[in-house]
Amino acid sequence: MIVKGVGELDSKLWLIGEAPGVHEVQTGLPFTGGAGTILDGLLKGAGIKREECYIDNVIQVRPPGNNFDMYYSDKSRHIPTSALLQAHKRLTDLVRTYRPNLVVALGNEALYALTGEKLITKRRGSILGCSGVKVMGTIHPAMVMRQWGYYPLVQMDLKKAQSESATPDFSHRYKDELITNPTFSRSMDYLEKLMHHPYLSFDIETEQDQITCVGFAWEIDKAICIPIFYGGTSWWTREEEFSIVKGILRVLLNPHTRFIAQNAQFDLTVMHRKWGLGVDNVNLWLDTMLAFHTLYPELRKGLDLITSIYTDRPYYKDTSSGGPSQLWHYNTLDCVSTWESAMKIVEELKEFGMEDYYYKHVHSITKPLMNMGIKGVRIDLRKRAGIDHNLDRDIESMLRKCELVVGHPLNPNSPKDMKQFLYHELGLPPQRNRITKVITANEEALEYLSKKFPNPVFSLVLDIRKARKILSTYIRAQLGEDGRMRCSYNIAGTTTGRLSSSAFLSGEGTNLQNIPRGELVRSLFIPDEGKMMVNADQSQAEARVVAYISGEERLQAIFEHSDEDVHKRNAAFIFHKRMEDITPSERYLGKVLVHAANYGIGALGFARITGQSTVKSQALLNQYYAIYPCIKLWHREVAEQLRNSRILTTPFGRKRMFFGRWSNTLVREALSFVPQSTVCDLINLGIANAWTNMPDGWNILLQVHDSILMQVPIDTPPIHIRKFIDHYFEIPLKIKNKIMRVPLTIKTGPNWGELTPLEV
Ligand code: URA
Numbered sequence: 001m002i003v004k005g006v007g008e009l010d011s012k013l014w015l016i017g018e019a020p021g022v023h024e025v026q027t028g029l030p031f032t033g034g035a036g037t038i039l040d041g042l043l044k045g046a047g048i049k050r051e052e053c054y055i056d057n058v059i060q061v062r063p064p065g066n067n068f069d070m071y072y073s074d075k076s077r078h079i080p081t082s083a084l085l086q087a088h089k090r091l092t093d094l095v096r097t098y099r100p101n102l103v104v105a106l107g108n109e110a111l112y113a114l115t116g117e118k119l120i121t122k123r124r125g126s127i128l129g130c131s132g133v134k135v136m137g138t139i140h141p142a143m144v145m146r147q148w149g150y151y152p153l154v155q156m157d158l159k160k161a162q163s164e165s166a167t168p169d170f171s172h173r174y175k176d177e178l179i180t181n182p183t184f185s186r187s188m189d190y191l192e193k194l195m196h197h198p199y200l201s202f203d204i205e206t207e208q209d210q211i212t213c214v215g216f217a218w219e220i221d222k223a224i225c226i227p228i229f230y231g232g233t234s235w236w237t238r239e240e241e242f243s244i245v246k247g248i249l250r251v252l253l254n255p256h257t258r259f260i261a262q263n264a265q266f267d268l269t270v271m272h273r274k275w276g277l278g279v280d281n282v283n284l285w286l287d288t289m290l291a292f293h294t295l296y297p298e299l300r301k302g303l304d305l306i307t308s309i310y311t312d313r314p315y316y317k318d319t320s321s322g323g324p325s326q327l328w329h330y331n332t333l334d335c336v337s338t339w340e341s342a343m344k345i346v347e348e349l350k351e352f353g354m355e356d357y358y359y360k361h362v363h364s365i366t367k368p369l370m371n372m373g374i375k376g377v378r379i380d381l382r383k384r385a386g387i388d389h390n391l392d393r394d395i396e397s398m399l400r401k402c403e404l405v406v407g408h409p410l411n412p413n414s415p416k417d418m419k420q421f422l423y424h425e426l427g428l429p430p431q432r433n434r435i436t437k438v439i440t441a442n443e444e445a446l447e448y449l450s451k452k453f454p455n456p457v458f459s460l461v462l463d464i465r466k467a468r469k470i471l472s473t474y475i476r477a478q479l480g481e482d483g484r485m486r487c488s489y490n491i492a493g494t495t496t497g498r499l500s501s502s503a504f505l506s507g508e509g510t511n512l513q514n515i516p517r518g519e520l521v522r523s524l525f526i527p528d529e530g531k532m533m534v535n536a537d538q539s540q541a542e543a544r545v546v547a548y549i550s551g552e553e554r555l556q557a558i559f560e561h562s563d564e565d566v567h568k569r570n571a572a573f574i575f576h577k578r579m580e581d582i583t584p585s586e587r588y589l590g591k592v593l594v595h596a597a598n599y600g601i602g603a604l605g606f607a608r609i610t611g612q613s614t615v616k617s618q619a620l621l622n623q624y625y626a627i628y629p630c631i632k633l634w635h636r637e638v639a640e641q642l643r644n645s646r647i648l649t650t651p652f653g654r655k656r657m658f659f660g661r662w663s664n665t666l667v668r669e670a671l672s673f674v675p676q677s678t679v680c681d682l683i684n685l686g687i688a689n690a691w692t693n694m695p696d697g698w699n700i701l702l703q704v705h706d707s708i709l710m711q712v713p714i715d716t717p718p719i720h721i722r723k724f725i726d727h728y729f730e731i732p733l734k735i736k737n738k739i740m741r742v743p744l745t746i747k748t749g750p751n752w753g754e755l756t757p758l759e760v
Pocket of ligand 1: 017018021024029030031032033035036142
């Protein structure tokens with residue numbers, strides 16, 4: 001049965017899908033099934049009236065099994081069949097005849113039919129053409145159904161479609177003046193002119209440790225790219241290069257210009273390393289990547305996506321290769337896109353009431369974190385060599401033991417070997433990855449099996465894996481030429497605002513935020529000459545936040561008696577015992593309960609973590625909620641807020657819109673959002689404030705989620721350390737009309753692994 005297009009052919013806006021499904025065949029109308037429902041919601045959100053659109057499909061009959069492969073002669077869908085080519089012709093003829101103002105291609109097949117382009121996830125949002133008629137691709141609603149994260153993007157695309165459909169004209173807002181390959185004197189002239197622009201975006205391109213070019217934009221369509229290095233050599237003579245770099249640094253250090261960049265941290269760090277740019281003195285005004293992430297933490301934050309949302313520039317991210325002119329042109333496009341996006345993002349920050357939040361909590365930590373990355377931490381090289389040697393030996397000996405226990409060689413790091421051994425040789429019940437549902441022998445599976453089916457092989461396998469990981473990831477992480485260990489902090493690395501970290505530039509360093517606790521690795525991190533390490537740890541920070549945002553006064557009271565063992569006190573409540581009678585395993589359960597129950601864990605999950613039966617787990621959870629009833633009420637409050645607006649706001653004003661499909665996991669994610677991001681905002685605010693007030697010789701070296709590592713001169717009086725940390729890091733925060741403080745436990749020592757409590 002043919003499902004014909006519906007609506008008026010002289011509509012300004014057309015929507016073209018791929019092919020009808022079962023439901024469409026039944027109704028005889030396109031987009032009336034599940035994908036149609038999604039489309040309706042999206043159209044409504046974008047202010048588009050469905051009845052004012054013409055809606056059709058590339059193919060007007062349902063492919064058997066909804067499988068579009070039959071319209072291609074090859075599996076990878078490169079060679080269309082003549083039937084598909086005919087369908088393309090029908091559609092393009094129709095477009096040519098009726099010339100709507102805009103055609104929205106829903107999904108790859110429609111985009112291909114109308115423009116010959118594929119790769120919808122890249123090209124979505126770009127205004128392309130079909131016989132002079134504007135075409136814009138977006139993700140197919142059926143894909144949105146499968147990956148809900150696309151919803152906001154399609155929504156943004158359709159809003160763009162709504163405004164583009166007002167006119168058949170292609171936006172000619174850009175009178176591009178994109179200067180590439182300037183001569184030396186033109187470059188110098190421009191570097192002088194750049195001193196007089198109020199807003200400049202900048203962007204560097206790099207290749208194998210070299211800066212190949214630097215671009216600046218001063219308007220939405222005006223930019224220059226100054227080459228530096230290409231094909232293994234400098235673009236200029238030595239003297240010329242010296243003058244050009246000097247000119248670039250002068251521009252970047254102009255205090256009267258407000259600078260914009262996409263991931264400024266990277267560009268500035270590279271220019272610091274290569275050219276000694278004083279990164280602290282760059283008047284950075286907006287980082288598009290960080291600001292966009294502040295607005296939409298769930299979306300990708302690449303410049304390609306940002307450009308597709310805030311500019312009318314078509315996708316260009318695949319145009320940088322081919323030669324120097326392509327690279328330079330690409331660099332200018334990055335600069336103008338960043339400039340234009342920044343101007344719109346800043347308006348959006350204001351509109352969402354998040355401008356202050358961005359500057360106070362996100363922008364403010366860029367320079368401190370960048371500097372921490374640049375400085376790095378001194379490493380005890382002799383000790384490092386010793387640990388390397390010993391670990392290697394230990395691994396060998398554990399492998400031998402493992403072989404004896406198992407009866408044949410076993411590679412604990414090989415998933416294939418491990419699955420064969422566990423599920424075939426030992427016949428244990430196969431465990432599945434919680435997310436992918438694929439059979440796995442990961443750490444969680446091993447931990448679980450080891451509790452259910454005790455066998456010495458489990459601890460050996462886990463220990464070998466752990467030791468190998470420590471060796472390769474931390475002990476052998478590449479140090480800088482100066483023997484220091486570095487990482488790069490990703491301010492926009494998570495949806496909660498928690499920092500993440502990764503290797504520093506060019507693979508040097510490693511993620512320093514996951515370094516295992518304990519002496520082994522941390523003792524390698526030593527302070528500079530004449531200094532000592534100071535570590536400040538927020539105590540029970542997230543649980544405290546939950547106690548305050550839920551208004552659970554009994555839990556707040558436990559935290560206020562900070563001289564008590566919180567987990568013991570908690571266990572005493574739960575097990576109706578005196579504190580002194582609490583056993584270590586009861587204390588453990590008390591501890592896990594606070595962390596897990598606060599975030600709405602189910603009995604199954606609790607049983608999995610603690611090894612208790614599900615019945616006992618449920619009883620413990622019930623008991624916890626009975627003692628702290630406000631926690632349960634807070635769970636309901638969060639779920640309701642999520643249902644009503646999908647937006648949660650933290651006490652600091654961080655907002656997050658949750659796009660995911662409704663599920664228990666989504667609710668749990670929402671429950672952890674406010675406490676987690678409040679804690680990281682607290683510590684980051686501390687870093688931002690302390691940074692500009694560091695006494696001489698004091699440095700913040702690392703941020704590891706709820707703790708910071710500093711170094712201070714060895715003779716610093718303990719009272720100074722205590723006062724400084726309390727002042728800058730124990731920030732009073734008003735929550736539900738009460739002031740919450742998260743005290744910090746301070747320890748000092750000769751290295752990060754051997755710390756003792758600070759005695760004041
Ligand atoms: N998917 C499409 O591409 N078209 C329809 O009409 C329905 C689902």
